[in-house]
Amino acid sequence: MKITPKLTLVFVSLSLVPLALTSTLFGVVSTGTLTAQSLAQLDSVASVQKSRLEQITSQNLERLTLVTSRTQLRLTLENYTRDPKPEYQAKVNQILLDAKASVSSFRELHVLTLNGTIVASTNSTRIGANYSGDAVFVRGQLGNTADILYFDERSQLSLYLSGPLTFNNTLVGVMIIDSGVDTILSLVTEYTGLGLTGETQLAERDSNGDARFLTPTRFDPYAALNRTVPKADSNSPIIEALSGKEQIDTDAIDYRGQRVLAATRYLNETDWGLVVKIDEAEAFAPVAQLRNWLIVAGLLASVAIAGVSIYEARTITKPIRAVTDAANRISQGELSRRVEGSSNDEIGTLGRAVNQMAQGLIDSNAELERKVAERTSELSRSNAELEQFAYVASHDLQEPLRMVASYTQLLAKRYKGRLDADADEFISYASDGAIRMQTMINDLLSYSRVGTKGKDFAPTDTQVGLERALQNLQAAIQESGAVVTHNELPAVVGDDSQLVQVFQNLIGNAIKFRKGAAPHIHVSAERKADECIFSVRDDGIGIDPKHRDRLFVMFRRLHGSGEYPGTGIGLAICRKIVERHGGRIWFDSEPGKGSAFHFTIPSRGGG
Numbered sequence: 001m002k003i004t005p006k007l008t009l010v011f012v013s014l015s016l017v018p019l020a021l022t023s024t025l026f027g028v029v030s031t032g033t034l035t036a037q038s039l040a041q042l043d044s045v046a047s048v049q050k051s052r053l054e055q056i057t058s059q060n061l062e063r064l065t066l067v068t069s070r071t072q073l074r075l076t077l078e079n080y081t082r083d084p085k086p087e088y089q090a091k092v093n094q095i096l097l098d099a100k101a102s103v104s105s106f107r108e109l110h111v112l113t114l115n116g117t118i119v120a121s122t123n124s125t126r127i128g129a130n131y132s133g134d135a136v137f138v139r140g141q142l143g144n145t146a147d148i149l150y151f152d153e154r155s156q157l158s159l160y161l162s163g164p165l166t167f168n169n170t171l172v173g174v175m176i177i178d179s180g181v182d183t184i185l186s187l188v189t190e191y192t193g194l195g196l197t198g199e200t201q202l203a204e205r206d207s208n209g210d211a212r213f214l215t216p217t218r219f220d221p222y223a224a225l226n227r228t229v230p231k232a233d234s235n236s237p238i239i240e241a242l243s244g245k246e247q248i249d250t251d252a253i254d255y256r257g258q259r260v261l262a263a264t265r266y267l268n269e270t271d272w273g274l275v276v277k278i279d280e281a282e283a284f285a286p287v288a289q290l291r292n293w294l295i296v297a298g299l300l301a302s303v304a305i306a307g308v309s310i311y312e313a314r315t316i317t318k319p320i321r322a323v324t325d326a327a328n329r330i331s332q333g334e335l336s337r338r339v340e341g342s343s344n345d346e347i348g349t350l351g352r353a354v355n356q357m358a359q360g361l362i363d364s365n366a367e368l369e370r371k372v373a374e375r376t377s378e379l380s381r382s383n384a385e386l387e388q389f390a391y392v393a394s395h396d397l398q399e400p401l402r403m404v405a406s407y408t409q410l411l412a413k414r415y416k417g418r419l420d421a422d423a424d425e426f427i428s429y430a431s432d433g434a435i436r437m438q439t440m441i442n443d444l445l446s447y448s449r450v451g452t453k454g455k456d457f458a459p460t461d462t463q464v465g466l467e468r469a470l471q472n473l474q475a476a477i478q479e480s481g482a483v484v485t486h487n488e489l490p491a492v493v494g495d496d497s498q499l500v501q502v503f504q505n506l507i508g509n510a511i512k513f514r515k516g517a518a519p520h521i522h523v524s525a526e527r528k529a530d531e532c533i534f535s536v537r538d539d540g541i542g543i544d545p546k547h548r549d550r551l552f553v554m555f556r557r558l559h560g561s562g563e564y565p566g567t568g569i570g571l572a573i574c575r576k577i578v579e580r581h582g583g584r585i586w587f588d589s590e591p592g593k594g595s596a597f598h599f600t601i602p603s604r605g606g607g
Contacts, residue, residue, distance in 0.1 A: 033331050037361055038261050038283045039248045041193065044368050046263035046276040048375060049200055052187055057270050060105075060179050061144050064161040067099045067109070068144075068175045077111060078167035080119065092120035107158070107178040111165070112137060114173065131176075136162045140174040146270050148181055148204075148214040148224075157181055157215075157224050181215075188215050197258075197279035203229070203238050204272050211238045211273065219256060229255050237262035241273030252277070297346060323351050330358045335365070404430070457581075457604070460496040462489040462503075462534070466523060469503035473511065481518030482511050489525045490532055493604040498577045503536070505570040506597050510538035515592075530603050531583065537596040543589040552585070574599070 067073070073095045080088035096109040100122045111120040116132025131137045139145045140162025147160050159181040165173040188200040199218035206212040211229040213220075220227055229236045237252040241264035249262045254277060262277035322339050329337040335358050339351030408430045416424055466489060470477065477484065484507060492499075503523070510521045519538055526533045543551065552575040578585045582602045589595035 033327070033357060033361070036331075037364060038278060039250065039263070041364060041368070042198075042261060042263040042276045042278065043248050044371070045193065045200075046265050046274060048371065049187060049276060050265040050267060050274055051375065053184065053202075053267055053272070053274065054269065056183055056187075057146050057267070060146055060159065060161055061269075063103055063106075063179070064144055064163050064175065064177055067177065068163045068165055070095065070099075073111075074165050074167040074172065077120075077165055078170075078172045081113060081172055084119075089120055093122075093124075096120055096122050105179050105183075107180050109178075110176045112174045112176060114141075114171065119173075136160045136176055137174055140164060140176060141171060148184070148202075157185075159184060185215055189218075191218065194276070195278055195282050197260075197282045199277065201238055201255075201275040201277070202272055203242060203275075204270075205231075205242055211236070211242055213238075213255075214272065217255070223255075227255065237264050237275045237277060238273050240264050241266055241275050242271075320347060323347060323354055326351070326358075327354050330354065330361070335362050455495045455497060457493050457495060459491055460494050460499060461491050462499060462525065465489075465496055465500045466503050468500045469507060472500075472504050473508055476508065476511050480511050480514060482514075482521060483518060484521045484523070486523035487525065489523070489534070490527055492532055492601045494581050494601055495577075498580070499601075502574050502577050502599065505574050506536040509570060509597075510536060510540055510595070513538075513540045513595075515539070515541055527603075531600045532603065533598055533600050535596055535598045537594065539594040542591040542593050543587065543595050544591050545589065551587070 073092065076088050076091045076095070079085075080092065092111055096111065100106045100109055106122075108126070109122045110118045110126060112118050112131065115130070116134075116137050117130045118126050118128065121127050136145070136147050139147070141164055144161070144163040147162070148157065159179045161175075161177040161179055163175050164171050165175055184202070188202050190200070191198055194200075197218075201217060202214045203211040204214055206228060209231040211231070212225060213223040213227045215224050217223045217227070229238055231239060233239055233253075235251070235253045237249050237254065237260070240247070240249065240252075244266045246265050247263070249264065252260050252262045254260045254262070259280040260277040261280055261283055262275050265274040266272075267274060326337045326339045337358065338355050343351075408427055412424070412427045415427075466486060470484060476482070507521055507523070511519055519540055521536065521538045524535050524537075526535075552571045575585050578599045578601075583600035585597070585599040587595055587597045
């Protein structure tokens with residue numbers, strides 16, 4: 001039986017069934033389309049928010065490092081801990097005031113001794129206060145950190161930076177900087193494009209492992225550091241974000257008990273979780289309203305439907321097929337598809353709604369692409385400026401540092417023993433500091449040149465590259481008695497000089513971090529379908545897995561320079577070289593049982 005008599009019978013016997021089916025079909029298609037649109041928008045906003053938060057945090061930690069690395073500050077504080085003279089304290093105070101004046105975002109700077117007492121501050125009323133039990137002080141002894149918290153009797157929500165102050169590889173104090181949280185607050189409280197229920201949530205783990213909100217939420221202005229979500233609440237998107245999941249979630253329940261659509265992100269450097277969400281009810285409201293309207297219209301039309309069933313059957317069949325086809329094609333990504341016709345009945349309204357939805361998706365995608373292009377352009381420009389800054393700064397600093405090093409060495413040679421012991425010690429400190437700064441600048445220059453001074457990729461025999469690296473390490477190999485073995489290594493397409501540097505850094509580290517006996521090091525390679533995996537294994541002291549995320553960061557050392565020499569930039573250079581080749585680098589290790597570093601070079605047809 002053809003569709004027209006079928007529809008005639010259906011309209012007569014079950015007048016509402018076709019309308020209900022049409023409504024259901026449109027609801028399913030529209031729900032799927034709106035869900036995809038909402039999730040895509042949430043995912044994009046979450047990615048942009050994460051990138052901006054990481055940029056803000058990195059900039060603040062870099063500013064903290066610039067302050068804590070000042071030699072005069074650390075030297076004066078060390079002198080004060082040995083002999084608490086007022087002039088030492090006044091000098092530290094002046095250094096802090098100079099640092100505050102140079103960075104507009106700094107509110108207050110404090111220097112604490114190892115017992116947690118503030119001995120110098122840009123706010124004189126804080127001198128003498130003790131914060132030995134505060135998390136910001138405890139964490140600051142271990143490394144540079146960024147915490148959002150209340151400070152000074154919980155009077156003000158702030159972004160507090162803390163980091164260790166060391167002198168001669170010995171911890172002598174802790175720096176705490178109130179950098180202000182305004183930038184982060186303005187970022188997470190921006191609800192443009194998130195409707196009436198959308199919001200951004202930022203949280204950290206508390207001592208119990210629960211999620212503690214770091215900033216106010218849209219529906220709880222007092223949530224910052226007060227509201228928590230239990231870690232057992234697996235349906236909460238903020239718990240998933242803190243567990244490291246970066247995903248879009250269509251079956252989540254937020255802190256108010258509402259069902260939401262959410263995108264989650266994890267900020268590794270600060271151990272924060274980020275959620276961008278919108279209530280499911282708001283996301284699906286247009287579909288529900290249209291469905292309700294269709295039901296009411298169907299009930300009203302059922303009185304007269306018997307008399308016009310044949311006519312309706314003939315006129316509805318074609319537009320329904322057009323709407324269904326357009327909706328299906330739009331849901332599959334063909335956003336240029338449109339429903340033809342402009343009738344004024346329900347099907348025409350439905351077709352126009354589908355057309356408006358498709359146009360809305362096109363406009364939203366265009367706006368998202370524009371924003372992504374802007375962010376990409378900004379990041380590219382920023383990276384280029386940073387590389388130029390590193391190169392120029394390194395060159396400009398080389399000559400005065402060479403002069404400082406030469407004259408301090410000349411002072412040490414000419415006047416050693418002719419002055420008092422303190423003078424000899426101070427000259428030694430100055431000479432060592434200048435030489436170390438020269439080494440760090442040379443390493444920074446090498447790092448900045450990886451992307452700008454590298455050679456064009458060409459077929460490269462990595463066997464020859466390994467031999468060149470071993471020749472460069474010959475003195476270290478002989479001194480340590482190291483035994484270096486290797487399998488046959490393949491040819492790849494890459495920068496031969498940079499690959500030599502990767503082998504040299506990894507093998508050099510394996511020699512440096514040995515357990516005492518002559519180290520055994522083995523280099524191997526495995527060719528896969530689309531890449532070659534190189535491995536450098538040793539039997540040295542090993543690495544604690546908790547340091548996995550900081551090992552490849554510039555100047556982030558796991559040991560003091562007194563234990564093992566170096567500046568902590570070698571692995572960062574390795575990662576930048578490998579990433580320039582389109583590969584990745586990682587390690588497997590167990591403390592006391594050695595380490596294995598692996599990196600990949602993609603196959604490009606030259607091997």
